[in-house]
Amino acid sequence: AQSVTQLGSHVSVSEGALVLLRCNYSSSVPPYLFWYVQYPNQGLQLLLKYTSAATLVKGINGFEAEFKKSETSFHLTKPSAHMSDAAEYFCAVSKTGFQKLVFGTGTRLLVSP
Amino acid sequence: GAGVSQSPRYKVAKRGQDVALRCDPISGHVSLFWYQQALGQGPEFLTYFQNEAQLDKSGLPSDRFFAERPEGSVSTLKIQRTQQEDSAVYLCASSLAVVTGGPTEQYFGPGTRLTVT
Numbered sequence: 001a002q003s004v005t006q007l008g009s010h011v012s013v014s015e016g017a018l019v020l021l022r023c024n025y026s027s028s029v030p031p032y033l034f035w036y037v038q039y040p041n042q043g044l045q046l047l048l049k050y051t052s053a054a055t056l057v058k059g060i061n062g063f064e065a066e067f068k069k070s071e072t073s074f075h076l077t078k079p080s081a082h083m084s085d086a087a088e089y090f091c092a093v094s095k096t097g098f099q100k101l102v103f104g105t106g107t108r109l110l111v112s113p
Numbered sequence: 114g115a116g117v118s119q120s121p122r123y124k125v126a127k128r129g130q131d132v133a134l135r136c137d138p139i140s141g142h143v144s145l146f147w148y149q150q151a152l153g154q155g156p157e158f159l160t161y162f163q164n165e166a167q168l169d170k171s172g173l174p175s176d177r178f179f180a181e182r183p184e185g186s187v188s189t190l191k192i193q194r195t196q197q198e199d200s201a202v203y204l205c206a207s208s209l210a211v212v213t214g215g216p217t218e219q220y221f222g223p224g225t226r227l228t229v230t
Binding site: 036041042043044045046049090092099100101102103104105106 | 117146148153154155156157158161169172204206218219221222223224
């Protein structure tokens, strides 16, 4: 069965600092991996997705993630945090890319001025 | 429409009542998914439709949960005899479900927050 583990339920950074949100996956086959962001009382919005075309994936709002098969990781980064980045972030895995998503438990990003 | 819409946005039900949650997917999207998100948790898969066919209902927690999509567009998630543990946000997502060419994005609605008292 596929699963993802997100280390750290809360991450706090200062505005302008590096953002690093961790995600490790468990999959018996090459997975499709996704990062979603959820703002309060809103649905999930896709930040980026790994398609196996490139290991470094760039997404919206300046976020990017690197797929590392040797570490079974897909960590999300952003060089400089902005106040508007404060939200809940979910890593997700899909076996085929068009079927159900299996989500991690989420990481809440707090950005202080 | 511009995005996935869900109604009602908030629902309070007394324990034992039946509820019906509606999802309007993006026009033309073949696939439709329902997820349940408990407080402080990630969404968990409930069921999946391709057009009107329910291809996967492995995530439905009990036979009190029922979903349908009779004309391949709007979907309804029904919960019978609600229990307190059913309190959660119910998310609907739709996608084009193109089989080739890589993973397709699921577009999520804002969710319905169900509170069972």
